[in-house]
Amino acid sequence: MNPKWRVRIVVGLGIAVLAAAIYFPILKKRVKLQALVQQKSEEQARRELVQSLNAVSDAPKVKAKLFWASDADDSGLAPTTVELPLSNEPVLRAKQVLNTLLAGPVDSELRTVPSDAALLAFYILPDGTAIADFSEAMANSIPSGVQSEQLAVDSIAKTLEANVPQVKRLKILIHGQEVETLAGHLDLTGTFPVSTAAPSKK
């Protein structure tokens, strides 16, 4: 090889190594920052929920109906009546019952949704479509399978149906995004009619 070219290649490689040495710590810092922002947004969601619950803690307690698994084999759902100081405002009320659902039943074997999942946001559109945005743990921590994924969605839909009559159908997002499936099986691209918890396509 021509010595001139050899020098050029060595210099080029030296510059590339130097650039990588400078850029790598910056990249590392950015990734850490991104993770921190994500963690904060989930923490923020939890904090907002606690604040919203506190805001209505003076409200009279009413009997809310929550749907967890009927037995440890996940063969179906059973209603459990819990006394909660529920708001009359539909969005706040929905947040309260869904977060109670996420907190789980006394018997943790009867859980239908992962214990580390958080409700990040909840809206109700004028046509009665509810948008429930859950943290990534909802998809990543749920046991994989048709039965377990169906049970999770059914428990959310039935709990909304029993306590928030303004909700007609449910759209589930994961960390603000529409995803193809919950954990490889159940289709999340459509909406679930809340009255029957059986989904439909728009």
Added chain:
Amino acid sequence: MVLDPAHGGVDPGARGTGGVRESDIVLDLAAQVKRGLEAQGFQVLRTRSANENPSFDERSALANAQTGGIFLSLHISSTGLSGTVRVYTMPDMPIPQANGGLIPWDQAQAPYLSLSRRLGDAVQGELAQKFKGSPAEVQTAFLRQLRTTAAPAIAVEISSVSIQDKTELDKMLPGVAEAIVRGVVAFRPSYVTPAVPGAAPGAKP
């Protein structure tokens, strides 16, 4: 017949504590079902025959390209009563407006729902006889894989990878395969195959 061993490649599906992987077991099950169906004179295709992971659409496309195909997606769950098997079809879907005789891809299953339920009941009935605790009738779940499949389509899910001894799961497979074959054989005469792939189906009463 199109057999669909779910997951594969980088997606192992459900995983048990003893290293049991759904993607491996369903591959074994598909091979056993294939042998049984071929012995009954069926032509059988598989969406994968090794550790690969075709997309949902690629799996559906294989079924949709066949005239008179039947689609079976095979799964092992993480949960449920061990030793039981459930069969799923899609819940009710609105019937799409046919555009020039073609069914929209994302609602391809809609015209086949009644046939899928008939197939599902036939297979579930056979499974319920062999595996105590299994439901007597087909279940419904909105499954991504079935939605885009233009053929009678069901998902079969065995419980579960959480089984303590993998040999117990291995012992179930021949019985599951046999029940599936019997169910498909019972269903087949009621299916009037469409003239071209992807066209709306017919059914004998």
